[in-house]
Amino acid sequence: MSRKTETSGPRVTVIGSGSWGTTFGKVLADGGAQVTMWARRAELAHEIREGKRNSRYLPGINLPRSMTATHHLSEALQGAEQVYLAVSSQALRENLTAIRPLIAGGTMPVVSLMKGVEKRTGLRMSQVIEQGLDCDPNRIAVASGPNLALEIAREQPTAAVIASASQETAEAVALRARNSYFRTFVNTDVIGTEFGGVLKNLIAVAIGIVDGVGYGENTKASIITRGLVEMTDFAVAQGAHPETLQGLAGLGDLIATCQSPLSRNNTAGRLLGQGYSFQDVVKQMDQTAEGLASVAPVLTLARAAGVQMPIVEQVKMVLDGTMNPRDIAPHLTTDDDKPTGERTPHGDDNSSGALRRAFQRALDQFRNGGRGPARDRS
Template sequence: MSARVAVLGAGSWGTTFGKILADGGSDVVMWARRPELAREITEARRNSRYLPGINLPRSMRATPDLAAALDGADQVFVSVPSSSARDTLKSARKALSGSEVPVVSLMKGVEKRSGLRMSEVIREALACDPARIAVASGPNLALEIAREQPTAAVVSSVNGDTAAAIARTASTRYFRTFVNSDVAGTEFGGVLKNLIAVAIGIVDGVGYGENTKASIITRGLVEMTDFAVAYGAQPETMQGLAGLGDLIATCQSPLSRNNTAGRLLGQGYSLPDVVSHMEQTAEGLSSVAPILELAKARGVDMPIVEQVRMVLDGTMDPRDIAPHLTTDDDTPQEETQYGTGDRGGPLRRALERARDLFRDGGRGSRGD
């Protein structure tokens, strides 16, 4: 029997993921906040505002009634802005009361007030067993996937059965889903790459070239890894789909909301003008401040993100952004070190681990 799944949020990514689930054989009900959008999805099989030109499967329908969307669901996927996640989940709590269905975060942000990851917000708002919670992430630009261009993602949960069940539901001929148990790493990869993508957009808007962007992407991966490991993630996760894979896609594509927001900043638009120009939320803009607070709490240096904050605050001219050149002094640094006091940091440990695996013929434990 096909699964009955609910997707909360009918923006570009929520609708695209609903299409993935429907193409994978599920009966999909979307929750759309606006009745006219729900009607268009159900009757016209379109979401013309967020996915122009895409025909949606017949096994997808939508409703503005949250309780109706959740009624009878075997799995629930949440794709709303991080700023409204808690309120949406609180509204869904009654409908999910007593249920044991998995709840999957498709969101790539942190809660601004608390700094919590979205899986942690789900756990608090629904009083939910962590074994029921999963997160999905990867190089997932919505419009490309809606056009059925092949890609992959990773589903992460502390419960292997939950991750496997979601991966089976969210797999099609054009969308391959892997699994891991590193929830923190998978989520932080999706959050942190947005911040680096804003930096790339800024230098793109200014008119700097590929050398500048390649330097920032490479050093950005070091910042991402240092931060994520400081909060319990595995360094290998940052080298995978949720880290490096998502970073490359988000930084290089004009379809990326965060890259677009950064490019507008680099062209001289103010932050309020950028926010009003964007049709959908660029999570990187709202994640900068809470991520820097979390980094400060663990003593992690993030010069790229710090300079993005300065551009957002108007205290740095976008043309002056050069975070990959920033150091505390003129002492030469090792390439994989960013002043964490860890003799090379998490990225070096990952490379040393790979070296050891080669030396012992691959007999060591595998983290993939």
């Protein structure tokens, strides 16, 4: 398929040349941008720049001719109109320290492509960016959705969400990060969009465990469905719109990650289910499985907010080696509470949930200058 590859397009920079950073760089380049990748290792920058390949992370993929790469941060960031961040979540803060003086005074959007929380602080990536760059939250955007890197690198049609507190920033980023095989929608629910990406990783680890022990489709469907309830309850308690969790950044990503053997979180879970210890799994994974680091901070936040997450609790117990993977279930098997309904506290029949949604919609409209709701709107 031939793609638009102008060499005179706007300059954008992608920090991190792993599987997602490189794939997103290709998305941007195929959308007409002049993309400079920053790679930590000089050899990888050389391979991308000269060979138009990233053989370790994206085997078999030819990268656009217009894409270049460097391992010098200052060179990578020079003249960038937008900056995309795609290192592992735990490495973000140290990278921001190096980036900050190089973009000081800049007003360009900074976009998180990451799906984790910082282990030490429990902060979302956009919050770490706000602190690390000391920048206006209206400049920050996050990208999320059912986005398995290798499928997108193969140009399989996919959709994603770009969220920012500023509708204008979300739209500017969405316009840049789109092409014939990658469609971006926008919203202003940064909390829901980010937590969707974080939480589905945890449910994908649970599904991997189920696969690893050899359970079938009923168990998986039960865990995916109840997992979405946990994701929604948690995210809404943190200030998200429930609708966001029903969209691409929630349900969409949950389906993709739970179904695909390409998912690293799913793979890590499968190894746990097969009996490998957490330490063995970490040794075997040569790419980032964010869910492993997010479990503890998510549970800390959940407990503080009074949200119950029985599936995530079980993932933690399997990781800690205190639960046999065969005991995983859509509920805590030690739970002898009386039967409850399926509905969540934000369900349609709940007036406080409806009130909250109405209030959030009004707030959204106010933020968008009265232009109406902007949920997942292209």
